Amino acid sequence: MKQRDLEAYQDFATRRGSALFRSACLLTSGDTHLAEDLVQETLGRMYTAWGKKRCIDNPSAYAQTVLVRAYLTHRRRRSSSERPTVSLPDQAAQTADSTLRITLLQALADLPRLDRAVLVLRYLEDLSVEQTAEVLRTSSSAVRTRSSRALAKLRGQLGSSGFAELTAQ
Template structure:
């Protein structure tokens, strides 16, 4: 229950939190800010968190709240016209990954959070409901609607991926 325990946890969890944050916001620098804010909040309550079963679940919940709070506060948003991914895309179909990331950026923040948690983080409906403070039924409905919106965007080709 020392600061050294937190440092060890933070070093191990930071890359995973940053990847999840990137999937939520599509900006590596903002993802880093979200990760740092999350870790700072965890540090403040570290002794209490450590007594829980899963610091990872608590960290995920804090990260989601940081992301959603940012979305609510952002009255004027910066529009990224062209985005260069900092992470390597899979070699077999990089354009598919870019297309999917672009489509994810066009759905609502809440839908994106639900889809990232359910299908990227592979969390259960109940876990997602608990993290977002909504009912399991809402998670199921929003998951289906989010996937439908994503499929519609991908099917219609409502955007172009730049070379």
């Protein structure tokens, strides 16, 4: 890789790394260790494709697509069903914001993986229906259907007052 391509890649990784990590955390329902692994895998794949710039028109969108596909691939692996214990012996005091965040992450964790991916891409990453469909390799109508059903499930889990509190922030 040429020096100027390497510098461009490093600049991209520095600028987009935190946004990719945020998306990965939401996709993994707060599992920061898995999120770090997914971001690392994404940036590794981006590095190998970076020299072939003609295949990357929009690096941010390409990275988001790679991240979601890495997440979906991980979820298909047998070892992905292993989970650490939920309760820890010593926990820090929680504020209202962290309680709300934990509630949202738990509600997202209860959704099927594709529903969760649709909600993260549509509402937290602010992608259009068409962009989300492209990332997930599905149709726009499937994204709209999944989005509608997933939001209904979230409303059912959180109740109308909890859902209104989440959408107000």
